Amino acid sequence: xxxxxxxxxxCRPVLDAKGKIVADMVRVNGHEERHPEGSYVISFYxxxxxxxxxxxxxxxxxxxxxxxxxxxxxxxxxxxxEPGGVATGAR
Numbered sequence: 001x002x003x004x005x006x007x008x009x010x011c012r013p014v015l016d017a018k019g020k021i022v023a024d025m026v027r028v029n030g031h032e033e034r035h036p037e038g039s040y041v042i043s044f045y046x047x048x049x050x051x052x053x054x055x056x057x058x059x060x061x062x063x064x065x066x067x068x069x070x071x072x073x074x075x076x077x078x079x080x081x082e083p084g085g086v087a088t089g090a091r
Contacts, residue, residue, distance in 0.1 A: 001026055001038035010041065011060070021058035044068060 002008055014032050015024035024036045038059035040054040052068070054061035 001028075001035035003028070011035075011038075013040070021062070023058050042068065044072075 001011055011028055013025035014022045014027060018020050019075075021040075022032060024034050024038065025032055026035055026038060026047075038055050040058060041051050042054060042065045043049060043051050052064065054064045
């Protein structure tokens with residue numbers, strides 16, 4: 001989102017009482033602000049910090065985050081059960 005001084009910055013989205021993202025609302029220095037010019041991104045470690053653009057709709061960000069989570073879970077499952085894979089937690 002773009003700040004009053006013209007700089008762009010990543011901000012956390014505002015969540016409603018049910019934990020869902022409120023469209024166009026973000027937290028800036030502890031205060032809620034409306035920023036319709038913003039775009040959603042997700043971040044994850046793979047192995048370093050990675051940012052992935054999701055677009056202007058909260059639903060798109062949620063869907064992409066769920067796909068990324070499923071991908072990581074599948075990769076973890078493959079590593080545990082594939083011969084020669086990394087056995088984590090098994091002895």
